[in-house]
Amino acid sequence: MPGALLGVFLGGLAAADPPDSHAPPPAAAPAAEELAEVVVTAPEAKYVAPTRRDSIGRIWAPVLIDGKGPFRLVLDTGANRSAITLRTAELMGVTPLPAGGTRVTGFTGSALVPTIHVGTMEVGDVLIGPADLPVLQDVFGGAQGVLGIEGLANKRIYADFTHDRLEIVRSHGERALRGFTVVPLHLLRGLLVADVHVGSVRAKAIIDTGAQSTIGNLALRDALIRHTPANVARQDIIGVTLDVQTGDYLQAPDLDLGNLTVRGIRVTFGDMYLFQHWRLTDEPALTLGMDMLGTFDVLIIDYARRELQIRLRDTRPIT
Numbered sequence: 001m002p003g004a005l006l007g008v009f010l011g012g013l014a015a016a017d018p019p020d021s022h023a024p025p026p027a028a029a030p031a032a033e034e035l036a037e038v039v040v041t042a043p044e045a046k047y048v049a050p051t052r053r054d055s056i057g058r059i060w061a062p063v064l065i066d067g068k069g070p071f072r073l074v075l076d077t078g079a080n081r082s083a084i085t086l087r088t089a090e091l092m093g094v095t096p097l098p099a100g101g102t103r104v105t106g107f108t109g110s111a112l113v114p115t116i117h118v119g120t121m122e123v124g125d126v127l128i129g130p131a132d133l134p135v136l137q138d139v140f141g142g143a144q145g146v147l148g149i150e151g152l153a154n155k156r157i158y159a160d161f162t163h164d165r166l167e168i169v170r171s172h173g174e175r176a177l178r179g180f181t182v183v184p185l186h187l188l189r190g191l192l193v194a195d196v197h198v199g200s201v202r203a204k205a206i207i208d209t210g211a212q213s214t215i216g217n218l219a220l221r222d223a224l225i226r227h228t229p230a231n232v233a234r235q236d237i238i239g240v241t242l243d244v245q246t247g248d249y250l251q252a253p254d255l256d257l258g259n260l261t262v263r264g265i266r267v268t269f270g271d272m273y274l275f276q277h278w279r280l281t282d283e284p285a286l287t288l289g290m291d292m293l294g295t296f297d298v299l300i301i302d303y304a305r306r307e308l309q310i311r312l313r314d315t316r317p318i319t
Contacts, residue, residue, distance in 0.1 A: 047166035048159045050294050050313075056212045057294025059159050059166060061147045063123045068092055070123070074143040075157065075166075076210025077301065078287065080190050082121060083134040083240075084145035089116050091144075096135040104134050107211070107274045109243030124168030126151040136240055146210055146240075149190065157301040161294060162313065171304035180300070181260045183308040189278060192301070194288075194308070199224060199253030203284035207301065207308065211289035213237065214267050215247070220284035221269035224253065235268045245272055255292075260310060265292055 051057035062070035063082075071088055083104070089096055094116045101115035113134045120129035128151040136145075156171040176182045185192045185207065192207040198216075201223045215237065221228070228248055235249040247270025255262040267286060275281050293299055300309035 045161075045164045047164055048161050049164075050161035051291055057161065057290045058143070059157075059209050059290075060143060061123045061166065061168065063121055063145075063147055065092065065121050066118050067120075071144040072142075073123075073145040073147040074210055075159075075168075076146040076148055076208070077152075077192055078206060078208030078210050079146050079148035081134070081150055082128065082131070082146060082148040083136050084116070085143075086135050086137055088144040089135050092116075097132075102132065102134050104136070104241055105274070105277055106239030106241040106243065107215070107272055108237055108239035108245040109241045109273050110277075111241040111243075121147075121151075123147065124155075125170045126155060126168050137242065138240075152303050154304050156304070157299075159299045159301075160297070161299070162297050171302050173305055174302070176300075176307075176309040180298070180309045180311050181258065183257045183260065183310065185306045185308060187306070191278075192303075192306075194257060197256040198284070198286070201284050203286055204280065205255075205257070206285070206287045207293070208287040208289055209293060209301075211287055212291060213289045214265060214286060214292050215272060215289065216252070216267045216269045216286040217275045217281060217284065218269060218271050219282060220267075220286055221248065221250070223284050225250070237268060237270065237272065239273070243273070245270055247272070257308075257310075262292060 046060070047062070048059050049055070049057045059075040060072045061075045063073045064070050065084070071084070073082065073084070086096070096114035096116050098114060102113060104111055104113050113136060115132040115134055117132050118129055120127060121131065154171055156169055156174070158165070158167040158169070160166075183194050185194055187193070188204065194205045194207065196203055196205040198220060201220065203220055233249040234246050237245050237247060247268040249266060249268050252265050252267045255265055271281070275285065295313070296310050297313040298311040302309065
């Protein structure tokens with residue numbers, strides 16, 4: 001019986017290249033002002049990679065597992081537990097327990113996977129363990145696993161995409177500094193959720209740093225579009241269980257996050273397995289992936305304050 005509390009929920013996903021894989025990332029601006037797109041070129045990031053015209057950003061956490069490593073795990077606010085790849089288990093010199101150790105629920109399906117037992121996982125002020133970690137065949141983006149939310153309840157995540165800086169520390173309730181926009185959050189089945197508007201449609205937006213793409217459910221698509229275009233582009237979504245589902249890849253209206261408006265966002269709409277698992281099929285909902293979250297300059301997720309604190313990138317014309 002899969003469940004976010006009984007099994008393991010891993011929200012990370014990868015999207016096959018969309019029909020226009022070089023489309024610019026969404027632009028974010030205060031509601032009354034649109035900002036130009038920014039293209040950043042730099043060597044491969046060590047901790048946080050920004051979303052650029054030709055690639056989707058990531059947040060990588062250097063995690064020590066039983067004192068070994070550090071291993072490069074994707075920080076996944078959409079996963080209720082951490083997991084590693086089979087290759088990482090091999091590097092640790094640990095043989096996974098037989099298949100059927102635990103059930104992993106991903107965006108596109110669920111599967112029984114083997115596990116390994118670890119004493120501790122450490123990164124910043126996060127200390128997790130002992131724990132049985134699911135062992136996956138693959139985690140996308142070149143990572144060695146995913147760092148889930150089990151140790152983040154009172155933490156503050158500071159991701160600076162411009163300066164390749166990541167901090168995970170205990171929250172002291174710090175208010176946002178000048179220049180930051182605050183987006184209130186609430187918890188839904190352990191997930192961080194913002195109340196947003198997509199165009200004129202009110203929706204629940206799940207903050208999912210483990211996902212590459214922004215995904216909407218069919219209730220949101222139907223509220224936005226009376227008739228889906230006949231020639232709509234289709235996009236495959238691959239979850240951590242390697243199951244594949246296909247959705248409609250569409251330009252969405254402006255996304256309003258409090259006083260922040262994100263323009264030019266593209267969303268893959270579909271009857272995804274995880275929306276059914278979350279019981280979010282009857283009301284408009286979407287997950288905000290790194291295709292959008294990685295376009296900011298600084299992204300702060302404060303679990304204690306239940307808010308996002310966002311600073312936009314400096315703008316300059318495209319040359």
